[in-house]
Amino acid sequence: xxxxxxxxxxxxxxxxxxxxxxxxxxxxxxxxxxxxxxxxxxxxxxxxxxxxxxxxxxxxxxxxxxxxxxxxxxxxxxxxxxxxxxxxxxxxxxxxxxxxxxxxxxxxxxxxxxxxxxxxxxxxxxxxxxxxxxxxxxxxxxxxxxxxxxxxxxxxxxxxxxxxxxxxxxxxxxxxxxxxxxxxxxxxxxxxxxxxxxxxxxxxxxxxxxxxxxxxxxxxxxxxxxxxxxxxxxxxxxxxxxxxxxxxxxxxxx
Amino acid sequence: xxxxxxxxxxxxxxxxxxxxxxxxxxxxxxxxxxxxxxxxxxxxxxxxxxxxxxxxxxxxxxxxxxxxxxxxxxxxxxxxxxxxxxxxxxxxxxxxxxxxxxxxxxxxxxxxxxxxxxxxxxxxxxxxxxxxxxxxxxxxxxxxxxxxxxxxxxxxxxxxxxxxxxxxxxxxxxxxxxxxxxxxxxxxxxxxxxxxxxxxxxxxxxxxxxxxxxxxxxxxxxxxxxxxxxxxxxxxxxxxxxxxxxxxxxxxxxxxxxxxxxxxxxxxx
Numbered sequence: 001x002x003x004x005x006x007x008x009x010x011x012x013x014x015x016x017x018x019x020x021x022x023x024x025x026x027x028x029x030x031x032x033x034x035x036x037x038x039x040x041x042x043x044x045x046x047x048x049x050x051x052x053x054x055x056x057x058x059x060x061x062x063x064x065x066x067x068x069x070x071x072x073x074x075x076x077x078x079x080x081x082x083x084x085x086x087x088x089x090x091x092x093x094x095x096x097x098x099x100x101x102x103x104x105x106x107x108x109x110x111x112x113x114x115x116x117x118x119x120x121x122x123x124x125x126x127x128x129x130x131x132x133x134x135x136x137x138x139x140x141x142x143x144x145x146x147x148x149x150x151x152x153x154x155x156x157x158x159x160x161x162x163x164x165x166x167x168x169x170x171x172x173x174x175x176x177x178x179x180x181x182x183x184x185x186x187x188x189x190x191x192x193x194x195x196x197x198x199x200x201x202x203x204x205x206x207x208x209x210x211x212x213x214x215x216x217x218x219x220x221x222x223x224x225x226x227x228x229x230x231x232x233x234x235x236x237x238x239x240x241x242x243x244x245x246x247x248x249x250x251x252x253x254x
Numbered sequence: 255x256x257x258x259x260x261x262x263x264x265x266x267x268x269x270x271x272x273x274x275x276x277x278x279x280x281x282x283x284x285x286x287x288x289x290x291x292x293x294x295x296x297x298x299x300x301x302x303x304x305x306x307x308x309x310x311x312x313x314x315x316x317x318x319x320x321x322x323x324x325x326x327x328x329x330x331x332x333x334x335x336x337x338x339x340x341x342x343x344x345x346x347x348x349x350x351x352x353x354x355x356x357x358x359x360x361x362x363x364x365x366x367x368x369x370x371x372x373x374x375x376x377x378x379x380x381x382x383x384x385x386x387x388x389x390x391x392x393x394x395x396x397x398x399x400x401x402x403x404x405x406x407x408x409x410x411x412x413x414x415x416x417x418x419x420x421x422x423x424x425x426x427x428x429x430x431x432x433x434x435x436x437x438x439x440x441x442x443x444x445x446x447x448x449x450x451x452x453x454x455x456x457x458x459x460x461x462x463x464x465x466x467x468x469x470x471x472x473x474x475x476x477x478x479x480x481x482x483x484x485x486x487x488x489x490x491x492x493x494x495x496x497x498x499x500x501x502x503x504x505x506x507x508x509x510x511x512x513x514x515x516x517x518x519x520x521x522x523x
Contacts, residue, residue, distance in 0.1 A: 019283075022279055022280055022283050023283050025280045025283075026280050026281070026283035026284055029280065029506070030284075030506070030509070030510070033506060033510070105518075151482075152446055152449070152479070152482075153446065155423060155427070155449060156445060156446055156449055158427070159427040159430055159431065159449060162427060162431065163430075163431045163434055166431060180424055180427060180428040180431065181424065182420050182421070182424055185420075185423065185424050185427060207511070207514050208485055208511040208514055208515070209485065209486045209487070210481070210482075210483065210484055210485060210486055210511075210515075211481065211482070211486075212482065212483075212518075213482040213483075216419055216423065216478035216479045217420065217423065217478075219472075219473060219478055220418075220419070220420060220473075220474070220475040220478065221472055221474060221475070222472055222473075223471045223472050224471050224472060224473070224486060225471055226486075248471075
């Protein structure tokens with residue numbers, strides 16, 4: 001009995017030592033990865049400097065006409081830094097980007113939209129544009145502000161609107177499947193205020209590459225590029241991201 | 255000579271399996287994704303690169319898929335979803351669509367055989383998407399596999415076929431409205447829970463990490479609704495070139511972003 005307990009105790013200790021060893025190895029792997037990311041970030045900073053100072057000539061000419069609508073997703077905790085957001089928008093304005101959507105999940109940017117537009121010289125809110133303005137070549141920057149409530153909650157509102165519309169038709173014999181189409185859902189979304197177009201490019205200023213709930217209906221073929229956190233934003237990295245986007249060719253599934 | 259070669263390759267196989275299991279033991283010291291999603295992009299480009307015939311890229315892609323499934327199930331991922339065929343892919347040349355559908359039919363019927371991956375790993379298989387768009391043969395085969403694997407509980411494989419997120423959302427809205435019609439005395443509108451309950455992907459939790467091969471940075475109408483808090487990973491390797499290294503790197507990326515997403519999810523509750 002004694003010897004069995006001793007063996008059990010011994011194997012338990014071996015198991016604990018083994019686990020400790022594995023834990024140390026795991027921590028070492030992640031430490032090496034962090035060092036690697038630090039080196040990559042340093043190289044990216046140098047490259048960004050070379051791009052913004054004009055030394056890397058291939059980034060001097062941007063075919064900005066290919067970028068019809070840009071979306072910027074910002075981590076909500078960083079979105080309070082209005083001055084950083086305005087700086088980013090000024091860089092984009094100089095590049096010639098005229099139409100864009102600013103998104104953060106919790107709606108922090110929505111609350112400061114008036115002050116952001118005021119701090120820019122030549123910007124209006126997207127909802128102030130009419131059909132005619134949307135068709136013409138943009139004269140000033142039009143900014144749309146979105147949050148999580150324009151995503152999943154927008155679809156819920158659109159569903160309720162569609163249901164109400166369907167009931168008005170008076171057909172209670174069963175649901176006509178043909179009534180519910182992508183076009184109908186798209187129209188219902190516009191009717192409940194989720195009007196913005198599908199962005200061509202979505203830049204993510206957050207710790208992780210993730211769209212953080214940007215309206216699903218609008219990101220079918222959107223290029224999603226991770227830019228790092230807002231506090232480490234750089235003009236050179238922004239230029240490179242937009243340059244790379246203008247070189248992308250899509251098949252749209254074909 | 256043949257026997258010696260066989261013995262050597264058997265030994266190498268056992269050695270690589272042992273090293274893989276050591277690697278997984280280290281990985282498992284951190285959180286493992288519950289749901290790993292894949293967009294299998296680059297099969298045609300692979301066939302062109304390797305100068306192969308039409309359809310050969312997709313066959314090579316199938317072998318990569320089986321390997322990836324094995325690695326994920328071995329490391330402890332419970333749910334795996336793959337984008338096998340988009341509704342947009344029906345716009346391809348009819349001969350190409352037929353080649354892919356024939357391959358899907360062949361491999362789907364293969365899942366019913368003894369010793370298949372579903373059998374080996376106790377995988378429950380779901381075919382997720384607008385199955386009415388498929389040919390009767392493929393649809394019946396898919397339904398047979400779903401029925402045959404319904405009792406499996408260890409792991410889950412979701413094969414997204416004839417699927418797009420937009421179609422999924424439209425279907426969910428339609429089903430919600432159908433439910434509301436049947437309970438017409440209930441004056442309350444739909445809510446988020448109702449919409450999510452009717453999603454094709456409602457049988458699995460949201461993905462924790464989504465890997466799209468070939469370096470493309472878009473989701474192409476795949477799991478747009480489900481990827482609010484999902485790490486997006488785009489290795490440049492074409493799908494048939496995806497290997498253990500990419501699966502391991504994906505899991506390491508997930509582990510690095512785990513704390514961030516847990517904090518986000520807690521804020522939402």
